[in-house]
Amino acid sequence: MKYDIIGDIHGCYDTLAALLDKLDYQIIDGCYQHDSRKVIFVGDFVDRGPKQLEVIECAKAMVEAGHALAVMGNHELNAIAYATPDPKDGGYLRRHSEHNQRNHQEFLDAFEGKPEKYTEVIDWFYQLPMWLEFDNLRIIHACWDQEAITRIKTEYGESPYLSEPLLIASADPKQWEYEALETLLKGKEIRLGDGHSYLDPSGIRRYNMRVRWWDATATTYRAAFMGPKAALPHISTDTIEEDHLVDYPDTEKPLIIGHYWMRGTPEPLAPNIACVDYSIAMSDGKICAYRWDGESVLSADKYVTVQRLEP
Numbered sequence: 001m002k003y004d005i006i007g008d009i010h011g012c013y014d015t016l017a018a019l020l021d022k023l024d025y026q027i028i029d030g031c032y033q034h035d036s037r038k039v040i041f042v043g044d045f046v047d048r049g050p051k052q053l054e055v056i057e058c059a060k061a062m063v064e065a066g067h068a069l070a071v072m073g074n075h076e077l078n079a080i081a082y083a084t085p086d087p088k089d090g091g092y093l094r095r096h097s098e099h100n101q102r103n104h105q106e107f108l109d110a111f112e113g114k115p116e117k118y119t120e121v122i123d124w125f126y127q128l129p130m131w132l133e134f135d136n137l138r139i140i141h142a143c144w145d146q147e148a149i150t151r152i153k154t155e156y157g158e159s160p161y162l163s164e165p166l167l168i169a170s171a172d173p174k175q176w177e178y179e180a181l182e183t184l185l186k187g188k189e190i191r192l193g194d195g196h197s198y199l200d201p202s203g204i205r206r207y208n209m210r211v212r213w214w215d216a217t218a219t220t221y222r223a224a225f226m227g228p229k230a231a232l233p234h235i236s237t238d239t240i241e242e243d244h245l246v247d248y249p250d251t252e253k254p255l256i257i258g259h260y261w262m263r264g265t266p267e268p269l270a271p272n273i274a275c276v277d278y279s280i281a282m283s284d285g286k287i288c289a290y291r292w293d294g295e296s297v298l299s300a301d302k303y304v305t306v307q308r309l310e311p
């Protein structure tokens with residue numbers, strides 16, 4: 001099977017529809033489809049953009065009709081945790097703090113007065129696997145950490161689907177499940193050295209940074225930093241002491257990820273790793289797909305993008 005792997009969407013339905021058109025998908029019986037290809041969504045369907053429900057309905061219809069597959073993004077995981085009561089204290093697994101609520105507001109607003117729809121969509125998020133593995137291709141939202149995947153499989157069973165016990169354990173930072181799911185769905189993060197911090201694009205002060213986990217040449221904080229260019233002068237040039245890399249050698253099967261708010265012209269991160277998130281959530285960002293035809297060495301000319309259409 002040939003796959004078109006589509007990156008983060010974040011409620012930008014009009015741009016998603018334009019991308020599917022550009023990839024020659026046609027709407028038949030209300031569902032986008034292609035006669036010889038399927039879509040794989042890398043997750044992060046929701047939050048931030050103006051058409052939350054339209055994106056979910058489009059992707060869900062494609063998945064249910066067998067025209068697409070999808071994995072869970074950190075925004076779907078957060079949505080599930082936000083909706084799930086914490087058995088320990090009667091709150092929610094993801095706290096309804098002002099910060100968490102603000103980041104989730106567009107999604108919550110989309111279900112205003114539609115509690116049944118809300119439940120149905122959260123149930124659908126639960127049915128998204130955390131990763132997909134084929135004979136010659138892997139898909140995960142942020143980071144293929146084989147150690148974390150193997151541990152989840154060993155302790156929770158082979159299934160790539162989130163179970164309630166795993167969800168509950170992953171909400172507790174003291175348990176290994178927390179870091180495992182953080183790494184798989186949000187990527188490897190480390191603490192910045194000696195009191196260093198920076199402001200992210202939404203003005204929040206960050207003391208941790210996302211790292212180029214696949215890049216063995218990135219040995220300093222600055223070289224390994226994944227984040228806004230403007231923050232770079234604030235990132236130390238010291239060597240990173242802790243373990244910040246996740247082993248993914250060139251001999252492994254190709255891996256497609258999203259999540260990383262890339263900028264500029266898409267190109268693979270490594271011969272066998274490509275990111276398809278090109279910052280659709282920013283006003284000058286774009287949606288991005290990788291047209292995969294079975295190759296084991298990924299190539300820059302297989303990307304298809306559409307500039308964000310939402311105002």
Ligand SMILES: [Mn+2]
Binds near residue numbers: 044073185259260
């Ligand atoms: Mn993400």
